[in-house]
Amino acid sequence: MKANCWYGKRDVRVEEVPDPKIINRGDAVVKITTTAICGSDLHLYNKLVPTMEKGDILGHEFMGEIVEVGSEVRKLRQGDRVVVAFPISCGKCFFCARELFSLCDNSNPNAWMAQKLYGQSPAGLYGYTHMLGGFAGGQAEYARVPFADVGTIKIPNGLTDEQVLFLSDIFPTGYMAAENCNIQPGNTVAVWGCGPVGQFAIRSAFLLGAERVFAIDRFPERLRMAKEGQAETINYENVGVYDTLMEKTGGLGPDSCIDAVGLEAHVPGAIGAYDRVKQAMMLESDRPHVFRQALFACRKGGTVSVAGVYGGYDDKIPLGALMNKALTLKSGQTHVQHYMQPLLAKIQNREIDPSFVITHRLPLGDAPEAYETFFNKVDGCIKVVLKPHQTYQ
Numbered sequence: 001m002k003a004n005c006w007y008g009k010r011d012v013r014v015e016e017v018p019d020p021k022i023i024n025r026g027d028a029v030v031k032i033t034t035t036a037i038c039g040s041d042l043h044l045y046n047k048l049v050p051t052m053e054k055g056d057i058l059g060h061e062f063m064g065e066i067v068e069v070g071s072e073v074r075k076l077r078q079g080d081r082v083v084v085a086f087p088i089s090c091g092k093c094f095f096c097a098r099e100l101f102s103l104c105d106n107s108n109p110n111a112w113m114a115q116k117l118y119g120q121s122p123a124g125l126y127g128y129t130h131m132l133g134g135f136a137g138g139q140a141e142y143a144r145v146p147f148a149d150v151g152t153i154k155i156p157n158g159l160t161d162e163q164v165l166f167l168s169d170i171f172p173t174g175y176m177a178a179e180n181c182n183i184q185p186g187n188t189v190a191v192w193g194c195g196p197v198g199q200f201a202i203r204s205a206f207l208l209g210a211e212r213v214f215a216i217d218r219f220p221e222r223l224r225m226a227k228e229g230q231a232e233t234i235n236y237e238n239v240g241v242y243d244t245l246m247e248k249t250g251g252l253g254p255d256s257c258i259d260a261v262g263l264e265a266h267v268p269g270a271i272g273a274y275d276r277v278k279q280a281m282m283l284e285s286d287r288p289h290v291f292r293q294a295l296f297a298c299r300k301g302g303t304v305s306v307a308g309v310y311g312g313y314d315d316k317i318p319l320g321a322l323m324n325k326a327l328t329l330k331s332g333q334t335h336v337q338h339y340m341q342p343l344l345a346k347i348q349n350r351e352i353d354p355s356f357v358i359t360h361r362l363p364l365g366d367a368p369e370a371y372e373t374f375f376n377k378v379d380g381c382i383k384v385v386l387k388p389h390q391t392y393q
């Protein structure tokens with residue numbers, strides 16, 4: 001089959017690789033009809049996360065048709081149309097029993113690597129680092145889905161791939177980021193980053209009852225999409241983020257702040273140079289600029305919710321603000337399986353149509369160009385979907 005493989009910094013290639021096979025009795029094999037590129041893939045593309053190996057198959061947002069099931073798969077059969085959750089989760093361990101699926105204790109065969117960095121290991125993920133299992137991803141014609149009964153949701157007829165694909169990641173991610181804010185009627189929410197995750201965080205904050213949402217970015221098309229979602233936009237290249245947020249909230253600060261940017265924050269000015277140099281010299285894992293701003297701007301007693309991915313050990317975090325302002329900090333890779341059914345219901349009820357975020361549709365063979373366009377944020381690119389079985393016209 002064909003798959004999009006990682007080869008190094010800004011180097012991905014679509015290649016012929018062996019077809020996936022059933023390995024364990026709970027596995028299924030999916031023929032992928034639609035897949036996507038995520039902001040998290042850019043961290044790999046930019047070689048900012050360790051333990052990738054040449055030839056690794058990328059991609060963790062995918063859906064398709066079941067073509068084969070292992071002998072212990074109960075819920076699925078050949079021909080079922082499914083969306084696959086990006087964390088791989090056993091459904092039975094201490095964490096899965098509590099629906100903390102991204103923390104599954106049974107899905108990362110390389111848990112020892114993550115333990116060294118984090119103390120304990122999170123779940124294995126598709127198309128990510130070897131530290132998180134080294135599982136083949138879904139930017140491919142087929143994928144093996146371990147624990148298939150737990151990691152998939154069946155899609156009823158009448159919904160297009162584009163309406164449901166993002167149940168695999170970014171819709172639940174934006175939703176969990178907003179849910180973690182514990183939004184009360186009348187609350188204000190600030191969202192840093194108007195990429196796909198930020199867009200779903202904005203819409204989810206309103207679905208959960210926020211009165212006002214402030215959306216922060218610098219790309220006009222991303223700010224425009226946020227505005228279409230009823231957010232009040234702030235271009236951080238034109239105005240000071242802290243001052244604007246204080247002004248808009250009568251001097252209180254937003255009740256909750258969502259970091260939908262993560263480790264690749266664009267940082268203007270001198271503090272930016274500090275993070276860029278330290279990150280380049282591997283003295284700091286991430287550029288935690290947005291996290292710092294969120295802790296600083298958040299209302300006393302409010303919540304800072306981190307959906308953006310961070311990798312390691314970072315400097316100059318204002319812990320004083322966290323402690324003295326009695327802030328609550330929430331985070332995590334998304335517990336996708338917990339959200340798939342209720343969010344599918346919202347799509348069916350027409351509360352939201354997640355396809356609004358798609359700007360680019362391409363065959364899988366164009367993945368290298370698609371990564372470049374998405375990374376450089378050119379051509380109005382906000383979200384790319386790839387069609388593995390579509391051939392060139």
Ligand SMILES: NC(=O)c1ccc[n+]([C@@H]2O[C@H](COP(=O)([O-])OP(=O)(O)OC[C@H]3O[C@@H](n4cnc5c(N)ncnc54)[C@H](O)[C@@H]3O)[C@@H](O)[C@H]2O)c1
Binds near residue numbers: 170264
């Ligand atoms: N927690 C999870 O499970 C999970 C799941 C999916 C994605 N993510 C993470 O969420 C983050 C966003 O993903 P995405 O797909 O939307 O990526 P993206 O790269 O498309 O979007 C990031 C956005 O942040 C903006 N940005 C950069 N610096 C900023 C700053 N200083 N202030 C305000 N905005 C700034 C960029 O302009 C861009 O629009 C990534 O870190 C990704 O890894 C986490």
Ligand SMILES: [Zn+2]
Binds near residue numbers: 040041060061169
């Ligand atoms: Zn993702």
Ligand SMILES: [Zn+2]
Binds near residue numbers: 092
């Ligand atoms: Zn588990």
